[in-house]
Amino acid sequence: MRRRALFGPAAVAATDPLWTRTAFAADNAIVKPLPPENFTVLGTNAEMRWDSPEPVGDIVPASRFFVHNHTATPRLDARTWRLSIVGDGLRGGPDTVTYDDLLRLPSQTRVEAIECAGNGRAFFTSQQGQAVEGTAWRLGGIGVARWRGVPLSVLLHRAGITRDAVDVLPEGLDDDYVTGGVNLGRVRRPLPVHKALDDVLVAYEMNGEPLPPDHGFPARLVVPGWIGIANIKWLGRIEVSRSPLRSPWNTEYYRLYGPDHPADGQLITRQNTKSAFELPWGATLEAGRDHVLRGRSWSGTGGVSRVEVSTDDGRTWRRASFVGSGRGWQRWTVRWRPGPGEHVLLARAVDRHGVGQPEAEPYNTQGYLFGAVVRHPVSAW
Ligand SMILES: Nc1nc2c(c(=O)[nH]1)N[C@H]1C(S)=C(S)[C@@H](COP(=O)(O)O)O[C@H]1N2
């Protein structure tokens, strides 16, 4: 029997009973609709599907952008919203920023990725046989958008940051995060002053519209190249400090623990390099004819310089052709004429410092930063 490639909505509808169902995140944590052809719901989070019948371009629309919520999206009112900037790292007293202040201050627009540090976590288990803690994202815990906002440096200077300030601690207005019966307080993670004053935005627009509730309305941080947790949503408070700051999100979470890492864990900041095929997992392709495989690669270390693809389980590799603007991530294509049978597709990127993707990722207990080459199964008939 010859089966056709599963690309159109009709093909998906025929094979996927979820097609007509509406999905909801646990505890209704997410406000926007999560149609199952575009999202996989994981608890209070939603992962973008790479095999959606409607592929995304360089910019991911807000309706398609993944969501990582520790608790639930709060509904905030821009008229009463305030951002307070406080701490011993300020020359005067605390400062308060309103939504109107934000709209009036000088703004910048940047195309940037936001990616969960746990993106790819599922492959520690499925590919390396290792049990890890946390949400089992595949590769859809990333999105790229056009963010507009006020540089954090402008707000910190306006608030009178001192020259000896070392850390800032942005905090969200979502509910306290309670896990295992322990209240860890509001979601917050220290950011060193050198990064805070460099390229960080307090964003109030996503793709030319006010931020949607799920992505941080009225204002969130956008921290280029850094792990998702740095990009605090629903920003309500920033502490500026002359001594190093701590929160569970830099002392317990978002550190690498395990045999290959220091006993007190290794703090993580930047994202690594990854690659994904825009194909269903286990896609069925027509054998004996040319296919254009699409995919993309990205890196928190400042861009992708080369991508290679193997269609024979890593024996031979060839260069993929770059398409699109390359902003945020690098889209690519490669031609392939499969013979009948089961195949494994591999893609590996090299970042602009010449660092590539390994065959295996050293284990860490919480499954962060899976950067190894992902083995994508397909069959051809
Ligand atoms: N206040 C707050 N900010 C937050 C989070 C959160 O739960 N609360 N989750 C963080 C994590 S872990 C990630 S990966 C990104 C996800 O951003 P997105 O939901 O807009 O895609 O937001 C970060 N900012």
Ligand SMILES: [Mo]
């Ligand atoms: Mo995340």
